[in-house]
Amino acid sequence: MASSDSAGRDLPAARAAAAVNDLIEVREGAMRLKGMLQEQSSGFAELMDGILNKLSSALSALDTGCTAGASASGASDGVIRARAESSTGRTRKRSFSRRLERSSGKRVTDTLVDGHIWRKYGQKEIQNSTHPRSYYRCTHKSDQGCNAKRQVQICETHPIKYAVTYYGEHTCKAPSNTPMIIVPASGDRADNLVSFAPTLPQLLPATTQLSSSWCTSVDDVFSSSSDPFVQADELAVIVGSAGKTSSTVGSVPDYSGSGIGDMARGGTGSFASSPSSLGFVVGSLGSIVDDDFFQFDP
DNA sequence: ATGATTTGACCCTT
DNA sequence: AAGGGTCAAATCAT
Numbered sequence: 044m045a046s047s048d049s050a051g052r053d054l055p056a057a058r059a060a061a062a063v064n065d066l067i068e069v070r071e072g073a074m075r076l077k078g079m080l081q082e083q084s085s086g087f088a089e090l091m092d093g094i095l096n097k098l099s100s101a102l103s104a105l106d107t108g109c110t111a112g113a114s115a116s117g118a119s120d121g122v123i124r125a126r127a128e129s130s131t132g133r134t135r136k137r138s139f140s141r142r143l144e145r146s147s148g149k150r151v152t153d154t155l156v157d158g159h160i161w162r163k164y165g166q167k168e169i170q171n172s173t174h175p176r177s178y179y180r181c182t183h184k185s186d187q188g189c190n191a192k193r194q195v196q197i198c199e200t201h202p203i204k205y206a207v208t209y210y211g212e213h214t215c216k217a218p219s220n221t222p223m224i225i226v227p228a229s230g231d232r233a234d235n236l237v238s239f240a241p242t243l244p245q246l247l248p249a250t251t252q253l254s255s256s257w258c259t260s261v262d263d264v265f266s267s268s269s270d271p272f273v274q275a276d277e278l279a280v281i282v283g284s285a286g287k288t289s290s291t292v293g294s295v296p297d298y299s300g301s302g303i304g305d306m307a308r309g310g311t312g313s314f315a316s317s318p319s320s321l322g323f324v325v326g327s328l329g330s331i332v333d334d335d336f337f338q339f340d341p
Numbered sequence: 342a343t344g345a346t347t348t349g350a351c352c353c354t355t
Numbered sequence: 356a357a358g359g360g361t362c363a364a365a366t367c368a369t
Binding site: 166 | 345346347
C-alpha cells in the first residue's frame with residue numbers, strides 16, 4: 044500500500060539517510076580527534092567544538108526531516124495481521140512487519156557494544172554461513188518507538204570479530220544519537236566536564252571486559268581499533284545508557300562454543316542489574332546535566 | 342515477578 | 356520454493 048508513494052519519496056529519503064550516516068561518521072571522527080587534540084591545545088579543542096556544533100546542528104536538522112518520513116513509512120509499514128495456529132494447537136495473532144530501512148553498511152568489529160542498548164529478537168542459521176545471524180532491535184522500541192535494528196554475525200574470515208549491519212536510525216534518546224557535548228569554550232567548564240574521568244577507571248578498570256563494554260564508543264566499534272583511551276564523550280555514552288536503562292544493558296548473540304558468547308553470558312558483557320553502580324555514574328553527572336553540559340535536542 | 346533470550350513457526354521477498 | 360526477517364510462546368536469568 045505504501046509502495047507507490049514510497050517510490051516517490053524513496054530517493055530523497057535515501058539520500059538524506061546516506062547524508063545522515065556520513066555526518067554521523069564524520070562527527071564521531073571529529074569527536075575522537077577532539078579528544079586527541081584536547082590534550083595538545085585548548086585552541087584545537089575550541090575549533091573541534093565548533094565543528095562538532097555545526098555537525099550536530101546539521102544532524103538535528105536532517106533528523107527531523109528524516110524521522111518524519113521514516114515514521115510515516117514505518118507506521119504504514121505494510122503491517123499484515125494474520126492468525127495462525129501453531130503445531131502445539133495454540134491460536135495466536137500475529138502482526139508482521141517488513142524492514143524497509145536501508146542498511147547503513149556492514150561493519151566488522153571486535154565488540155558488540157556501540158553505546159546503544161539492544162534487545163535480541165531472533166537468530167537464524169544462514170545459508171553458506173558457518174555462524175548464525177542474530178537480530179537485534181533497539182531496546183527503546185517499545186517506550187520510544189525507536190526503529191533502529193542491527194544484525195550480528197560472526198565474521199567468516201576472522202571468527203573473533205563480528206560483522207554488524209545496522210538498519211534504521213536511532214530515534215531514541217540514546218547518547219550516541221544525540222548531539223554530544225556542546226561545551227562553551229570556557230576552560231573551567233570544559234575541565235569540569237572531563238574532571239570526573241579519572242574516577243571512572245577506579246570504578247571500571249579499563250583492562251576488564253566490563254569496562255571495555257561500558258566504555259566502548261561508536262568509533263571503537265566501527266573502526267575496530269583498539270585505542271584504549273577513554274574520552275569524555277564516551278563517558279557520556281555510559282551515563283546516557285545508565286540513565287535510560289533500568290535493566291539489562293548489553294546483549295550478545297548466543298555463539299556458544301565460539302568462546303565469544305561466553306564472555307557476555309558469563310556476566311562480564313552482560314551486566315544485567317547493577318543499578319547501584321550505574322547510579323554512581325549517573326549521580327556524579329547529575330549536576331553536570333543540570334548545568335546544561337549535555338544538550339539533548341527535543 | 343519481571344524482563345531478556347531462545348527457538349520454532351510464520352510470512353515476505355526474490 | 357528457498358532463504359531470510361520477524362513474531363511470540365516458552366524458557367531462562369535476575
